[in-house]
Each structure stands twice: as C-alpha cells, then as structure tokens.
Amino acid sequence: DTVRTDLRTDRKANRAGVMEALDAMAATRPQDTAVLFLSGHARTVGSEWYFLPQELADLADEREVVRVGISGDALAEALIRVPARRILVIVDSCQAGAVLAPFEVFGQRRALHALKRRAGVVVIAATRADQLALEYGLLGHGLLTFSLLEGLQEGARGRLRADTAPADGRLTAAEIKSYAETRAPALAAELDDELAAMVGGRGDFSSTVPVTPVGLVLGANFAVAR
Numbered sequence: 001d002t003v004r005t006d007l008r009t010d011r012k013a014n015r016a017g018v019m020e021a022l023d024a025m026a027a028t029r030p031q032d033t034a035v036l037f038l039s040g041h042a043r044t045v046g047s048e049w050y051f052l053p054q055e056l057a058d059l060a061d062e063r064e065v066v067r068v069g070i071s072g073d074a075l076a077e078a079l080i081r082v083p084a085r086r087i088l089v090i091v092d093s094c095q096a097g098a099v100l101a102p103f104e105v106f107g108q109r110r111a112l113h114a115l116k117r118r119a120g121v122v123v124i125a126a127t128r129a130d131q132l133a134l135e136y137g138l139l140g141h142g143l144l145t146f147s148l149l150e151g152l153q154e155g156a157r158g159r160l161r162a163d164t165a166p167a168d169g170r171l172t173a174a175e176i177k178s179y180a181e182t183r184a185p186a187l188a189a190e191l192d193d194e195l196a197a198m199v200g201g202r203g204d205f206s207s208t209v210p211v212t213p214v215g216l217v218l219g220a221n222f223a224v225a226r
Helices: 015-027 062-068 072-080 096-114 143-151 173-198
Strands: 033-039 042-045 048-051 086-092 120-125 214-219 223-225
Touching: 015 033, 015 072, 033 072, 033 223, 042 062, 048 062, 048 072, 048 096, 072 086, 072 096, 086 096, 086 143, 096 120, 096 214, 120 173, 143 173, 173 214, 173 223
Parallel strands: 033 086, 086 120
Antiparallel strands: 042 048, 120 214
C-alpha cells in the first residue's frame, strides 16, 4: 500500500552513500518487500566481485578497487540484517554474475534467521561472471535495465509483459527474472543485426558471445507488481 524509495546517484553514490542506503533498509518490516537496484561499474579481483562507487579513481588499480569497492560479501552481510522477508536484488554491471556466489551463502544464512517464516530472495544479474554489461545509445539503458523496464510495461489484455507464467495479473520476481534472461540476449542480437546492416556487413558481429543475464531464486517466489 506504500512505496518508499531511496535514490543515490552521482556524488551521492559514493561508498558511504551506498552503505548508508543499505543500513536504511533495516527500517523495513517483516511483511515488506525490499528491492535493491545497483547500476554502475563493477569488476572482479580474483574471485571477489566489487561494485564500484562514484569516488573510485582508477578501475585498473586492483588495490584501489578492493579499498573503495563494495564486495558481494559485504552486500550479502548487509542484507542479512534487513527485516523484510522478501528481497529482490538487481545488479546491472559488468561481471555481475560473480555476485551470485555470496548470495547463495546469504540465502542459507537468511533461511536460518527466518526459521519457519515464509521468505524469498531473488537475485538478477546483468551478465555472467566473465562478461561485460553492454550499453547501446539508442536504448538509453543497459540491456538488463531496458529489458526489465520493458517487462514492466503493459502488454496484452492489460497485463504486464513479463506476467506470463502464469498470466494472472500478478507479476512475480521469478517472472521478471525469467523475462530479462530471455529478452536481453534476444535484444542484443537484434541490435547487432541492425549495426551490421548499417556498416554494410563489414565486421563480424556473429561471433559475439550473447550477453546473458543470470540469477537465483532462493526460497518462496513473491509478487513485485500488479
């Protein structure tokens, strides 16, 4: 019945600002649904994934990335403390699939905290751990973000486009995850075909490995829109 948002962009999206926003999620109630959306630069150092806040000065400096970046482990630890029983995490960044490993552990630990209470966690990552998150100027967004926004638009019979399994007027976190996983690679292929046509076939677009969103569904599925 009420939606509260906390938007951090540009200078407010520094390390302190992001961590402050995570801490603020402790104000949620068990019956709430919490959504964390991270969009920006990221990279892995070794096997650890880091979201890179605004103040990072050198993406190539691994020591700086570790010092300033926010690790997947740190995100998972912060979210374990969130009272909301239903949590949707969306990460639109390069190498985002690497964030899934700490969230698998997070899911196990959260299940222990929740005991017998009904709880669900869904994670949607823009790419596999070895991929870059592409952006196309004509979309105005990354592939994952554009696909998610498209899935939230009204489609046939007044239902949201991603509301397909089943098409019942209730869009779940698992449905929007599935929609993005299918739509983003297809959209990338369409755009690459258009680019190839524009340059008269010069260059090889067919060898490009499709950008593939990946995700996790832990525990019970839950509604995110109607």
